[in-house]
Structure formats: C-alpha cells, structure tokens
Amino acid sequence: GGRRLYELVGRFLNGYDGLAWARDQPEYAEASICACExxxxxxxxxxxxxxxxxxxxxxxxxxxxxxxxxxxxxxxDPGAFVWVCDTCIRQHEGEGKQRDVGRLDDMVRQCESTLLFNDVWDRTVKRSETDTVSCLSRIWCVYEIFCTVRAGHELVMMFPEDERRRFLGALAKDSDAPTNALARVDVKTAESFDPADKERIMGQVEEVGGAAKVNEVVIAALNRALADVAARAAEEDVASVVALNAAVYLRDL
Structure with a gap:
C-alpha cells in the first residue's frame, strides 16, 4: 500500500498506456485499481x-x-481524494466497465469540484495527424465539463508550468486570445479513442438539449476557469500587462 500512482503504471506511461496496463493485470479483471488497493x-x-x-x-x-x-x-486540499478514470473505472471489457462508464456523470455530481488538466491550452482542433492537441479536443473531457456545470460545481483549470507561462504570454499580447481559442471547442468535432464512446456521448448530448447548448455551457465555463488563472497571475504583479489584459478579459465575460 501507499505506492505512488506513477510507480504502479510506470513513470513515463500516459493515460492510454495506463488503461492497457490495467487490462493486462489479472487481479484487476473484476475490479478497478482503486478497488483492489x-x-x-x-x-x-x-x-x-x-x-x-x-x-x-x-x-x-x-x-x-x-x-x-x-x-x-x-x-x-492536500487531504482530498481525487477521481481519476484509469484507476477508478474497471478496464477489462465487459459489463462492469460499461456500468462504470455509464455512471460517469454520477461520479462528477458526487464529487465537489472538477480539476481540468489542460496541457495544451489553446489547441482545441487537430489540424494534422502529428498535431498536438489539448484535452478539449476529446469528447469525454468536453462532456465532463458540461456535467460539472450542470451539477453546479466549480471548474478549476490547471496547466504544466511551461504551458501556464505560454498562456500568460498570449494574454499579455492580446486580451482576446483566450476567448478566440476557446471559441473552437465543439462537442461535435471532439474525438474519442473508441467510436462507440462518441456515439454514446452524442446521444446524451441530444438528450440534454443538443450540441449548441452543450458548447455554449462548456465554453462559458472554460472562459471562467481561464479567467481565474489570469486573475491569480495578475495578483502577483498588478502593474503588469497581464494584469491589465486579465481585467479586460474578465470584464468581457
């Protein structure tokens, strides 16, 4: 017990590697990693x-x-428990996994807030096969943000430090940069690793009012979350260009 997450799945494995790794472990055939731990x-x-x-x-x-x-x-909170899909959803194919995936919106509601880890803040559309895009190009993430807003929970955006600096640099040059980037978020063009997942989510999107409504809700929430990042940076230097443009960005929301 007490092992770090990356010691369980390998220091350089990404989330998809983690899913594959869990499926290969016989002890996780009927339960998630967290259930076993x-x-x-x-x-x-x-x-x-x-x-x-x-x-x-x-x-x-x-x-x-x-x-x-x-x-x-x-x-x-340093004592908070976080819900991470790889470790909380059963990864072996079957009814157990499907039930876990089907309860995703319930999991969002049962938590108190959502932390969005966005490692490429402004690339929401894949322009080529080699293009690096953010989590906002993934339909699961877009839908999870919508579920967060619908539950009345706070959405907090977090970046790698170098990406946070890149965002603040873009904001210093143009107060409209965040709004322009987020305007491209679209649940209809967002992708999933499994086409069946996208079909399932789009069915749920139609049930809650359609893609246009989901996009409007999600983009507004993302702008508020990015504005919070800008506001925290502005507090560090109230006389900076970032602070000025953050104020303009906040005013225009």
Whole structure:
C-alpha cells in the first residue's frame, strides 16, 4: 500500500498506456485499481471529492505534478481524494466497465469540484495527424465539463508550468486570445479513442438539449476557469500587462 500512482503504471506511461496496463493485470479483471488497493488496506484510497478531467495522452507524472502545484497554490486540499478514470473505472471489457462508464456523470455530481488538466491550452482542433492537441479536443473531457456545470460545481483549470507561462504570454499580447481559442471547442468535432464512446456521448448530448447548448455551457465555463488563472497571475504583479489584459478579459465575460 501507499505506492505512488506513477510507480504502479510506470513513470513515463500516459493515460492510454495506463488503461492497457490495467487490462493486462489479472487481479484487476473484476475490479478497478482503486478497488483492489482499498481491499489491500491502502489508506490513500477513499471517497473522491475532486473529479479529474484530463486527456489520456498526458503522462501520469505530469498530472501528479500539476496536482501538487494545485496543493501548493491552495487550489486543492492536500487531504482530498481525487477521481481519476484509469484507476477508478474497471478496464477489462465487459459489463462492469460499461456500468462504470455509464455512471460517469454520477461520479462528477458526487464529487465537489472538477480539476481540468489542460496541457495544451489553446489547441482545441487537430489540424494534422502529428498535431498536438489539448484535452478539449476529446469528447469525454468536453462532456465532463458540461456535467460539472450542470451539477453546479466549480471548474478549476490547471496547466504544466511551461504551458501556464505560454498562456500568460498570449494574454499579455492580446486580451482576446483566450476567448478566440476557446471559441473552437465543439462537442461535435471532439474525438474519442473508441467510436462507440462518441456515439454514446452524442446521444446524451441530444438528450440534454443538443450540441449548441452543450458548447455554449462548456465554453462559458472554460472562459471562467481561464479567467481565474489570469486573475491569480495578475495578483502577483498588478502593474503588469497581464494584469491589465486579465481585467479586460474578465470584464468581457
């Protein structure tokens, strides 16, 4: 018990690698990683209060690093339990996994807030096969943000530190940069690793009012979350260009 997450799945494995790794472990055939760890008495497993939304192309280490920075900045209680799909959803194909996936919106509601790990803040559309895009190009993340808003929960955005600096640099040049980037978020063009997942989510999207409504809700929530990032940076230097443009950005929301 007590092992770090990246020691379980390998330091350089990303989220998709983590899914494949869990499926190869016979002890996880009928239960999730967290369920097994809880049965072993691991004190680091408990009822989640923070839902983690992230693109599985990211590494676990980068996610853990971002969470540790959130703790340092006072955005995350150091004693909080976080919900991460790889470890909380059963990964072996079958009814168990399908039930877990089908309860995703319930998991968002049962948590108290959502942390969105966005490692490429402005690339929401894949322009080529080699293009690096953010989690906002993934339909699961877009839908999870919508579920967060519908539940009345706070959405907090976190970046790798170099990406946070890149965002603030773009904001210093143009107060409209965040709004322009987020305007391209679209649940209809967002992708999923499994086409069946997209079909399932789009069915749920239609049930709640359609893609246009979901996009409007999600983009507004993302702008508020990015504005919070800008506002925290502005507090560090109230006389900076970032502070001025952050004020304009906040005013225009």
């Amino acid at each position: 809880k049965a072993l008495g691991n004190p680091n497993v408990g009822p989640a209060t923070v839902f983690i939304s992230w693109g599985l192309i990211s590494t676990f280490v980068s996610l853990v690093d971002a969470l540790e920075r959130c703790v340092a900045e006072g955005l995350l």
